[in-house]
Amino acid sequence: MFDSKKIRSDFPQLDRKIHGKRIVYLDSTATSLKPQSVIDRENEYYTKYTANIYRGIYTTSEEATAEYERTRQLAARFIGASLAEEIVFTRNTTESINLVMYGLSRTNLANQEFVATIMEHHSNFVPWQQITTGFGLPFRIWNINASGQLNLNELEKLITRKTKLLAVTAVSNVLGTINPIKEIVRAVKHLNSRCLVLVDAAQAVPHMPVSVREWGADFVAFSSHKMLGPTGVGVLWGRRELLEEMKPFNYGGEMIAEVHVDHTVFKPSPHKFEAGTPHIAGVIGFGAALEYLERLGMEQVRAHERELISYAIKTLDRVGGLTYLGPKGSRMRGAVFACTLQGVHSHDIAQILNEDNVFIRAGNHCAQPLHEYLGIASTARASCYIYTTKEDIDALVEGLLKVKKIFA
Amino acid sequence: MNLYREQILDHYKHPRNFGKLTGAHVSSEEVNMSCGDKIRIEIILSGNRIEDIRFTGEGCAINQAAASMLTEKVKGKSVAEIMKLDLQYVEGLLGTTLTPSRVKCAMLPLEAIQKAIWTQTTQK
Numbered sequence: 001m002f003d004s005k006k007i008r009s010d011f012p013q014l015d016r017k018i019h020g021k022r023i024v025y026l027d028s029t030a031t032s033l034k035p036q037s038v039i040d041r042e043n044e045y046y047t048k049y050t051a052n053i054y055r056g057i058y059t060t061s062e063e064a065t066a067e068y069e070r071t072r073q074l075a076a077r078f079i080g081a082s083l084a085e086e087i088v089f090t091r092n093t094t095e096s097i098n099l100v101m102y103g104l105s106r107t108n109l110a111n112q113e114f115v116a117t118i119m120e121h122h123s124n125f126v127p128w129q130q131i132t133t134g135f136g137l138p139f140r141i142w143n144i145n146a147s148g149q150l151n152l153n154e155l156e157k158l159i160t161r162k163t164k165l166l167a168v169t170a171v172s173n174v175l176g177t178i179n180p181i182k183e184i185v186r187a188v189k190h191l192n193s194r195c196l197v198l199v200d201a202a203q204a205v206p207h208m209p210v211s212v213r214e215w216g217a218d219f220v221a222f223s224s225h226k227m228l229g230p231t232g233v234g235v236l237w238g239r240r241e242l243l244e245e246m247k248p249f250n251y252g253g254e255m256i257a258e259v260h261v262d263h264t265v266f267k268p269s270p271h272k273f274e275a276g277t278p279h280i281a282g283v284i285g286f287g288a289a290l291e292y293l294e295r296l297g298m299e300q301v302r303a304h305e306r307e308l309i310s311y312a313i314k315t316l317d318r319v320g321g322l323t324y325l326g327p328k329g330s331r332m333r334g335a336v337f338a339c340t341l342q343g344v345h346s347h348d349i350a351q352i353l354n355e356d357n358v359f360i361r362a363g364n365h366c367a368q369p370l371h372e373y374l375g376i377a378s379t380a381r382a383s384c385y386i387y388t389t390k391e392d393i394d395a396l397v398e399g400l401l402k403v404k405k406i407f408a
Numbered sequence: 409m410n411l412y413r414e415q416i417l418d419h420y421k422h423p424r425n426f427g428k429l430t431g432a433h434v435s436s437e438e439v440n441m442s443c444g445d446k447i448r449i450e451i452i453l454s455g456n457r458i459e460d461i462r463f464t465g466e467g468c469a470i471n472q473a474a475a476s477m478l479t480e481k482v483k484g485k486s487v488a489e490i491m492k493l494d495l496q497y498v499e500g501l502l503g504t505t506l507t508p509s510r511v512k513c514a515m516l517p518l519e520a521i522q523k524a525i526w527t528q529t530t531q532k
Contacts, residue, residue, distance in 0.1 A: 344469075345443075345444075345445075345466075345467060345468035345469065345471075346443070346444075346468075347443050347445075347468035347470070347471075347510070347513060348412070348468045348469045348470075351411060351468075351510070352412065362443060363442050363443045363444065364441075364442070364443075364444060368441065371444070377444030377445075377446070377466055378443055378444035406412050406417070407417070407421075407469075
């Protein structure tokens with residue numbers, strides 16, 4: 001049973017009062033709040049077994065190594081990966097994507113092409129724009145239809161025998177659109193079996209069941225901090241053979257098997273991609289986040305969010321002049337609402353809501369190409385997670401009505 | 409702190425000196441990418457002073473009100489006087505102090521004005 005009251009009691013920040021009033025946190029798309037178990041797990045490393053991993057022949061180092069590697073196992077299981085070795089820890093989704101981009105930039109890219117969707121976050125857009133600009137290669141954009149969705153028929157025009165990679169998000173951080181990744185991958189591979197598909201899953205893995213094996217993609221990137229875990233930890237999942245053949249992104253300690261004056265032998269993946277001392281405490285804390293979500297069950301998380309989406313769609317309707325982007329039903333969208341309110345700038349909306357501790361995001365949410373495509377300067381975005389309640393949505397709607405009154 | 413006072417809302421809803429200026433001597437455009445504020449300033453100079461000024465663009469209430477108020481104030485002022493204006497001055501006009509995230513919105517119009525006249529004076 002999904003008990004949001006019980007869940008809320010796990011998040012210490014939700015107890016905080018500002019100006020004597022409770023906090024309504026509606027910016028989980030940017031980063032999620034952290035449960036006590038994650039904070040404790042990270043703290044435990046700092047208070048009980050601080051040591052570097054892999055190299056110490058002593059108890060605490062072995063404990064730290066075991067916990068760090070256990071998170072890798074948990075992450076693999078969480079996203080349905082076949083092997084823990086396919087999980088690379090990075091700093092965040094952005095670094096995961098850049099790791100692939102730099103890896104590819106060390107291969108022969110002559111006559112290759114890249115494709116990204118217009119709804120990508122800058123982190124899955126700028127790397128591909130830059131690599132194509134740098135090598136003088138075509139960079140094609142997969143646009144959306146009027147309801148904010150991708151049309152799979154367009155792939156025939158976009159994917160050629162020369163396409164090296166398609167960059168696509170699983171869930172848009174602005175539109176909320178859930179893209180049919182499995183179908184997209186199948187269609188792409190049908191057109192060009194060698195074309196790689198990189199999925200930005202930063203807004204998918206925290207919110208719904210994900211199986212990378214079922215998706216059939218080549219690379220999947222996501223972040224710990226958007227799914228209850230610490231900041232500074234990201235994941236790159238890659239098909240093993242691709243990771244094995246890809247060149248490392250960073251060189252240095254921990255990623256080497258042998259170093260001689262004239263050459264170096266690297267460790268196998270994932271270690272060859274984790275040069276230097278990683279964010280040990282963060283990765284260990286991320287383990288607690290994965291366990292927390294596993295206990296809840298991702299089917300239940302998604303069901304809770306779908307209920308919130310239906311409720312939000314219904315209640316936001318009460319605010320005249322308000323439009324939200326993306327699909328209209330709860331089936332093909334996530335619990336994120338990027339809104340425009342006639343005659344009011346998103347900054348002003350966010351500022352006025354802040355007066356009542358309703359925290360939302362204003363701006364273009366690192367998706368400027370999408371905003372330009374839609375001809376909108378900025379949007380006010382409210383987003384939900386496991387601790388979000390219908391009362392939070394009510395507070396949002398009340399705040400929006402107040403905004404309308406002020407600007408009437 | 410009540411940011412959305414009558415005066416700010418009035419300038420936002422009925423911006424003064426809004427529109428294009430024919431025969432402008434100098435102009436400049438500033439954008440605040442993170443929030444989508446955009447402003448274009450056009451100025452007619454008379455010697456070393458601003459004779460007329462108009463602005464176009466879109467932005468939040470703070471941004472638009474600051475532009476509207478500033479364009480009223482800088483008319484007749486010399487380049488040297490305008491170059492000295494700062495955040496404190498803009499906050500004075502708005503009648504409030506600003507949180508760090510809103511400083512950029514409020515300062516964009518002044519930055520655009522200063523850039524326009526500075527380009528002009530350095531070209532001379």
